[in-house]
Amino acid sequence: MSGHTSFKIGGPADILVLPESIEQLREVLKVVKETVVPLTLLGNGSNVLVRDKGIRxxxxxxxxxxxxxxxxxxxxxxxxGYSLALASYKAMECGRTGMEFAVGIPGSIGGAVYMNAGAYDGEMQNIVNCVKVMDLQGNERVLTAEELNFGYRKTSLQNSGLIVTEVTLKMPSGNKDEIKSKMDDFSHRRISKQPLEMPSAGSMFKRPPGYFAGTLIDQAGLKGYTVGGAQISTKHAGFVVNVGGATAADVLQLIKDVQTKIKAGVGVELQPEVLVIGEE
Structure with missing residues (x-):
């Protein structure tokens, strides 16, 4: 799975399927149902850490x-499957404002809804009108934004077995030049402050109430802290990067060390934002 995640980490999957249509997806789900094998769903693999033994x-x-x-x-x-970042540009082209925050977030728009992705005080929950989902029997239905029960980096889609197939957004009209200017500003901030050139899974920790995880980690002197091939980014302490040959065990140990240090120092419990999956 190291070849199929943005972290470039992860052991082998027994079977990896890359469907290219709804029809192919239904066929795979039919096999899953008939053979009663475990099923794991991934979007673009950009907000996930796969353990070293892989996925059964x-x-x-x-x-x-x-x-x-x-x-x-x-x-x-x-x-x-539409790129979230490209979707933000499409919204700009259509003169719609409210999606500027998503300009630099990697991954698919379906995955962004699933995790209620956000940045710069914007979140998917602010712009989602409804989603079309498929259950594991291949049946499709529509869920309203209210039915998704949006929370901080969570929705009712998680652990539901439902697959997002289509996302409908509703945003107010805006001035294209102003929208572009805002997106350019966010892009510049990301490029200058975040380790986009290194393999990672994005921001590693959820924002604790009243704090910023990256700031706490930086103040604790942990920038550059390394376990094996995993490192707290020297560019942005909220990111864990793969500096070369990192294993999931390296990342998990690093997370544990950071949690212990921050808890002992300021009494704050940091929780990972990244989804950890696979066999221990």
Whole structure:
């Protein structure tokens, strides 16, 4: 799985399937149902750490399917595999404001809804109108934003067995030049402050109430702290990067060390934002 995640870490999956259409996805789900094998669903693999023993059963990676887009009156409709960053540019082209925050977030728009991704005081929950989902029997239905029960980096989709196939967004009209200027500003901030040139899974820790995880880690003198091939980024302490040959065990030990140090120093319990999956 190291070849299928942005962290470039992870042991082997028993079976990896890369469906390219809804029909192919249904066929895979039919096999899963008939054979009763464990199933793991991935979007683009950008917010996940796969353990070193890999994943048993079938892994379905959805990032290379469902990349359609169309505009329907005041709504923007994206296939769940559409790049989140590219979707933000598409919203700008359509003169819609509210998605500027997503300009530099990696991954698919389906995965972004699943995790309620956000940045710069913006979140998916602010712009989602509804989503189309498929259950493990291959049946599709629509869930409203209210039914998704959005929270900080969570939704009711997690652990539901439902697969996001389409995302419908609703945003107010805005000035294209102002939207572009805001996106350019966010992009510049990301490039200058975040280790985008290194393999990572994005921001490692959730924001603790009243604090910023990266600031706490930096103040604790942990920038550059390394376990094996895993390192607290010297550019942004909120990121754990793979400096070369990192294992999941390295990352998990580093997370534990950071949690222990921050808890002892300021009494704050840091919680990982990244999804950890696979066999221990």
């Amino acid at each position: 059963g079938i892994v379905i990676k959805l990032g290379n399917m469902l990349r359609h887009f169309y505009e329907a009156e005041d709504l923007l409709v994206f296939g769940s």
